[in-house]
Amino acid sequence: MTRVFSGIQPTGETHLGNYIGAMRQYVVDQHHHESLYCVVDLHAVTVEHDPEVLRERTLQMATLLLAVGLDPEVCTLFAQSHVPAHTQLAWLLECTASFGELRRMTQFKEKTATGGEGAARVGLFTYPVLMAADILLYDTDRVPVGDDQRQHIELTRDLAERFNGRYGPTFTVPSGFIPEVGARIMDLQDPATKMSKSRSSPQGKVLVLEDLASVAKKIKRAVTDAESEVRYDPAAKPGVSNLLSLLAVATGGEPAALAERYEQYGPLKADTAEAVVELLRPVQECHAELSRDPGHVAAALTRGAERAVELAQPVLERAQRAMGFLR
Numbered sequence: 001m002t003r004v005f006s007g008i009q010p011t012g013e014t015h016l017g018n019y020i021g022a023m024r025q026y027v028v029d030q031h032h033h034e035s036l037y038c039v040v041d042l043h044a045v046t047v048e049h050d051p052e053v054l055r056e057r058t059l060q061m062a063t064l065l066l067a068v069g070l071d072p073e074v075c076t077l078f079a080q081s082h083v084p085a086h087t088q089l090a091w092l093l094e095c096t097a098s099f100g101e102l103r104r105m106t107q108f109k110e111k112t113a114t115g116g117e118g119a120a121r122v123g124l125f126t127y128p129v130l131m132a133a134d135i136l137l138y139d140t141d142r143v144p145v146g147d148d149q150r151q152h153i154e155l156t157r158d159l160a161e162r163f164n165g166r167y168g169p170t171f172t173v174p175s176g177f178i179p180e181v182g183a184r185i186m187d188l189q190d191p192a193t194k195m196s197k198s199r200s201s202p203q204g205k206v207l208v209l210e211d212l213a214s215v216a217k218k219i220k221r222a223v224t225d226a227e228s229e230v231r232y233d234p235a236a237k238p239g240v241s242n243l244l245s246l247l248a249v250a251t252g253g254e255p256a257a258l259a260e261r262y263e264q265y266g267p268l269k270a271d272t273a274e275a276v277v278e279l280l281r282p283v284q285e286c287h288a289e290l291s292r293d294p295g296h297v298a299a300a301l302t303r304g305a306e307r308a309v310e311l312a313q314p315v316l317e318r319a320q321r322a323m324g325f326l327r
């Protein structure tokens with residue numbers, strides 16, 4: 001059976017891009033493949049953080065993943081720090097990766113663009129290697145992610161192939177699964193850049209748990225362009241195309257076909273706002289219910305970690321043996 005793995009950081013507040021580009025795929029995949037989903041709390045300390053907030057957000061992210069529809073009886077949901085094999089394998093892969101290839105990672109370059117490399121934590125630099133360890137540890141075939149993770153998936157494949165070439169067949173070489181529509185939800189105020197937890201302004205991003213009236217308002221005020229033609233053309237018309245992608249995902253349609261139904265931006269914005277509100281409403285209701293019983297979520301994470309350890313340990317040992325460690 002195909003094995004699926006994906007991870008999501010418990011930093012900032014989860015936005016529509018995370019939901020549409022990634023979480024939505026998790027929910028579908030869990031019913032078709034053997035699936036593991038990980039709240040990557042270790043990745044969250046690569047930048048400044050508050051320990052109390054990290055604790056809260058890790059549980060919140062797990063709650064949200066259950067609220068969007070993950071079923072802990074069907075998939076394995078766990079916190080990365082509960083499975084020590086992730087950091088153990090990361091070291092072996094750090095000794096497989098080169099300094100140069102990590103330096104080329106776009107996300108590292110972006111995140112150090114303002115503060116400079118000097119002050120960046122070493123963990124921020126080696127972050128993609130830990131991500132590769134997350135994936136390779138489970139003999140993963142398929143990794144559902146948004147478009148911004150493409151380069152990290154490529155690195156994971158390169159590291160797996162290099163390791164296998166040097167030490168003999170050890171890892172499954174995974175493929176990224178990036179949805180055709182919604183893999184890059186753009187900032188509502190600056191549609192040339194992606195919607196981002198850290199970089200988007202409050203008006204530019206829609207949070208999954210945001211008040212629904214505010215969600216509708218933000219979408220209706222989304223930046224489009226000076227023309228009035230409704231056309232799906234992400235390069236030339238990023239704002240309008242972003243709205244069409246949101247509408248397509250929320251209604252199950254296809255962006256180019258939906259564009260033909262509209263002659264003006266106003267009705268497109270109104271319909272998109274309504275569709276996104278209806279997409280988020282059941283998630284918010286379920287989240288409110290689950291939040292009343294945090295013990296239930298914590299227990300699901302504990303069970304998930306037990307299962308993850310069972311799967312990860314043999315793969316870690318396989319890699320250790322291949323690399324020459326006494327076992």
Ligand code: TYM
Pocket residue numbers: 005006007008009010016017018019020021022023040043130131132134135143144145146147148149152182183184185186194195196
């Ligand atoms: P993170 O936590 O930043 O984002 C979680 C997921 O959301 C997707 N995403 C988007 N999709 C569409 N439009 C957007 N504007 C948008 N913004 C974010 C991301 O592509 C991602 O799929 N490095 C990863 C976490 C990670 C991971 C892993 C993922 C760690 N280990 C192993 C897969 C497998 C990250 O920072 O995602």
